Amino acid sequence: MSSTKDKIIESAINMFNEHGIANVRLQQIADESGISVGNLAYHFKNKEAIVERVYENIFKEFSAILSDYLLMDTLSGINETLSKYYLFFKEYRFFFTDIFEIERNYPEIISNWHFYINRMLLQINNRISFDVQRGVLIPQSDEMHELMANNIWMSVIFWLPQRKLRGLSIDEKLFKEAVWSQLTPYLTQRGQTEFVELIYPSLV
Amino acid sequence: MNKKCFIDYETYKDLLSGMNSSTLFDGSLGKNPDMEFIKEDQWLCDAAVIERIVRIKGLWFITLVFASHFQPYQFLIRKIKGFSDKKKSILHASIFRRQAAKDQRGTIRVDIERYGLNNN
Numbered sequence: 001m002s003s004t005k006d007k008i009i010e011s012a013i014n015m016f017n018e019h020g021i022a023n024v025r026l027q028q029i030a031d032e033s034g035i036s037v038g039n040l041a042y043h044f045k046n047k048e049a050i051v052e053r054v055y056e057n058i059f060k061e062f063s064a065i066l067s068d069y070l071l072m073d074t075l076s077g078i079n080e081t082l083s084k085y086y087l088f089f090k091e092y093r094f095f096f097t098d099i100f101e102i103e104r105n106y107p108e109i110i111s112n113w114h115f116y117i118n119r120m121l122l123q124i125n126n127r128i129s130f131d132v133q134r135g136v137l138i139p140q141s142d143e144m145h146e147l148m149a150n151n152i153w154m155s156v157i158f159w160l161p162q163r164k165l166r167g168l169s170i171d172e173k174l175f176k177e178a179v180w181s182q183l184t185p186y187l188t189q190r191g192q193t194e195f196v197e198l199i200y201p202s203l204v
Numbered sequence: 205m206n207k208k209c210f211i212d213y214e215t216y217k218d219l220l221s222g223m224n225s226s227t228l229f230d231g232s233l234g235k236n237p238d239m240e241f242i243k244e245d246q247w248l249c250d251a252a253v254i255e256r257i258v259r260i261k262g263l264w265f266i267t268l269v270f271a272s273h274f275q276p277y278q279f280l281i282r283k284i285k286g287f288s289d290k291k292k293s294i295l296h297a298s299i300f301r302r303q304a305a306k307d308q309r310g311t312i313r314v315d316i317e318r319y320g321l322n323n324n
Contacts, residue, residue: 069220069223070224070227073227115210119216122213122216122217122220126217126224129221133224134228
């Protein structure tokens with residue numbers, strides 16, 4: 001990708017985050033990138049082309065996070081993944097605030113997104129089973145594991161939009177605290193020790 | 205947007221659970237005999253490697269003979285590969301030997317005839 005294209009994409013992401021996809025015009029993206037609309041039209045013929053490219057980048061980054069499953073078998077592994085998710089969702093927060101608009105206008109993006117979301121849910125579910133087998137989490141029924149995975153998934157995805165909705169600040173520690181609070185009640189004695197040793201210092 | 209190739213949901217699920225179980229340590233420790241092979245194969249570190257070309261069913265087969273310096277009749281024969289051309293077989297045999305031998309320049313000479321090997 002040429003550097004001008006990079007610059008355009010970067011500016012587009014900034015503008016989308018600030019104003020939402022629907023309210024951004026090519027002129028604004030061009031102004032933000034410091035180039036003319038004509039030059040922008042040479043690289044991307046319309047806004048849809050920019051949106052598509054932005055989503056290609058989003059999916060590439062998201063699959064990179066997904067490919068890091070089980071890099072560490074301690075609870076630090078979960079913490080690391082949470083950091084990555086936080087940075088990702090912070091960078092592309094417009095996606096969740098504009099989700100219904102995207103669903104109407106870009107059905108292909110949504111179907112792709114379903115694929116990644118299912119993978120993410122499966123990973124959370126499997127990570128819970130892994131930690132149960134490791135003796136860190138208290139064993140529950142399969143349905144309960146699925147519910148836990150769903151709740152964690154919701155916290156990860158919708159923590160940022162709800163903070164924005166309530167007009168509150170966002171911070172990585174608060175995000176991690178919110179997600180960990182879903183898991184800590186289910187920690188075994190061994191899990192609690194591991195949590196206090198490895199995770200707690202990074203939260204305070 | 206480019207169409208991508210994806211594995212289906214169930215396969216991905218199996219893949220993740222496979223990764224889970226391959227990472228888990230079940231707590232049972234290994235036994236001493238598990239590592240016996242290191243002791244048993246120790247002599248191969250100092251063994252001379254001799255290439256030997258045998259004609260079997262119309263092919264020139266390369267076999268490598270690993271012979272111990274210390275025990276006259278301790279040796280191991282490994283059949284490597286067969287070629288229809290003898291020259292090619294000789295060339296490959298020398299390459300294989302140099303790969304396998306500790307003495308890569310081949311200054312230690314071991315006469316294969318002294319072993320009186322049988323093709324069977």
